[in-house]
Amino acid sequence: IDNMRTQLKKMGLSYDWDREFATCDADYYRWEQLVFLKMMEKGLAYKKSSSVNWCPDCQTVLANEQVEDGCCWRCDNDVVQKELEQWFFRITDYAEELLGWIDRLEGWPESVLTMQRNWIGKSIGCEIDFRIDGSDVKIRVFTTRQDTLYGATFMSLAPEHPMARKLAVGEQKEAVESFIARVARQDKAKRTSDDYEKEGVFTGSYCINPVSGRRMPVYVANFVLMDYGTGAVMAVPTHDQRDFEFARKYDLPLVVVIQPPEALDPATMTEAWTGPGCMANSDRFDGLDNESAKEKIADYLEAEGIGKKAVNFRLRDWGVSRQRYWGTPIPVIYCGACGVVPVPEKDLPVVLPTDVSFTGEGGSPLAALDSFVSVDCPKCGKAARRETDTFDTFVESSWYFARYACADYDRGVLDKAKAEYWMPVDQYIGGVEHAVMHLLYARFFTKILRDLGLMDVDEPFINLLTQGMVCMETKSCPEHGWLYPEEVVDGQCAKCSQKVATGRNEKMSKSKKNVVDPDHLIARYGADTARMFSLFASPPEKDLEWNEQGVEGCYRFLNRVWRAVFDNLELIRDVPPATSAEGKGVELRRVVHRTIRKVTEDIDGRFHFNTAIAAIMELVNAIYLFDEKREHPEVMREALETVVTLLTPFVPHIAEEMWGELGHASRLSTGRWPSWDEAALVEENILIVVQVNGKVRGKVTVAADATSEAVEKAALEDPNVARFIADKTVRKVIVVPGRLVNVVAT
């Protein structure tokens, strides 16, 4: 933290350092613990046993969002499934609201909104009960395709489904048991991989299709997921590709219930038909188009008490327990007599102890620390045991911005009056990798804080800018492994002089040491050049391969500006900046005010600092080429002061210095942003491009207020244009006012 703070200050970044805090300070997380207790009271935080993603290397649980390609997002090792008691936040209660508000987040990039929509994954359909043949027991399925119900010819259960074992009868019993055991041994990563073969086993039981009356064999199938819907799927092989493959493999019957214009024949079908069509083999619904049949069948199922309309979300509750040391202790005590007892508010914070020993073998060292674990039950006073899990660190990052802006220092979580003033955040910035984790959790937590009465805010961030990722080559030495860029000298390892291997461009990461340390740029060129270079390289939302070619150009430019100011100090010492001009001064003033407009518009809302800086460079070039500075010292002063002022946000130090040299006692950084003078932008004559059949053939200068007729006349008189239409007939002339003329001639 100290190192980062020093670097940020070196770069001259303007934070309000008085508000600084670390989320690992007890002064911060004590309020998080308080929010947790309030969530427990409302049932928004709860404990349950569930199959969780477990990283055997880190010895901790991971959220679904933290499993990447079946591997731990931290250590990249394989993740396995494990049954554990865990704390959860009931984010699913907010699924509908989180989804609904997405449409109102107009200041967010569409890509992020799409990812959140998909992640929440709302599906509208029906829950339908299928009775087991010869019993009153029912299996409930969820489907979005109730229009295909008459075509359901078998049933598939997840191997973890509680009915799977119970329905195994007769000689199938053994087969089902061994199948379930076999699937259970496979980890989730493997089960969801591309080439995982769809397999299943017949239970020996049948269920009854509630509308067609068909006797449907019940299978246990490896592709059915227990944690989506009900863990049971009605299989319609004609209209679902997975069911189709499964039916072909196990020779199960096919019934076409949706006929496209070119009628399907079950005997010759090679794949499921998932498109629209006309209902068939569906009793009273025959002849309807399948879309309207969806609604009618849903109504019918409800009326008959067979099923009901239902909505399903892909979103799962957020598991927040972690077996990590670094985190906020979960403020709960386990008592043999009283059960789960929340830590009383007056006993907060539960401070993370620092006298722990690290074994290096994973797992939390808190569990081994008796002074932390052993505690008296707050209810009955008997010996009890403290929770040793800590929160997922995403909990801390879910509300730090609110605390940063609206801390009610020693008195509470947030100061509502401050929240009224500061929240929501006007402009949030982060990498796109946060699209479904941090940004969804922060939205959820904001709604929690609102519903606990802590602030009246629905959404945390009005505008979101997703920064592109910065990539860089990795370098490695056969002996010393990954190397920082500064450890490579002339392609050799600085430690052992062996040849260094260059890897591909990858996202910057500390572990691979392909990181940019601003210090060396600052040391060599100063903070202003370092700032300007990183802003000038590309627009912020774009990915960038870091490359320091070009930093010299920024350094050169700042020197050029410096000289422009100092070489003209004498000339402009006693003159005020121009407010109008004559002759050639008008042209320079036009560039000055055009630049003010361009820079202002590029910064405000667009964040295109690269083009803003380019525009200032053009102004500086114009100043260098201005050959009547002796005649127009006021215009020179206005131009130079404008350059310095416009540069302030990018290179504040040198700008402030030059401002002082220009004779000002005031501080630029607290001064006013310049505005452009419309009058200075007015042009008497404008250049019109003349095309013949869409190709540029000439350019004419006309009065800015020239009529279309006059522009057309001037265009046709241009010698080169005349040459190109000489042996042709002019069919049409298009005049775009202020821009171009296109002569269509054949």
Next chain:
RNA sequence: GCGGGCAUGGUGGAAUUGGCAGACACGCCAGACUUAGGAUCUGGUGCCGCAAGGCGUGGGGGUUCAAGUCCCUCUGCCCGCACCA
């Protein structure tokens, strides 16, 4: 498989609404100044061509007076989701 994004000179990038493609910079080339320059200033620099001119924004097709921009299609790369019933 589904969803999203990207593709422009030797390089980073510009073109905000369909209207001069390549702004600005890096690099390169030339000239000036200089004992010298890796400093500075000026000019040049998409490709082909002596020129006139032609070609040119991943490929192909289309709409339009006019397409980097809109539509269709294909290819490549990146990101997210992924047996979601």
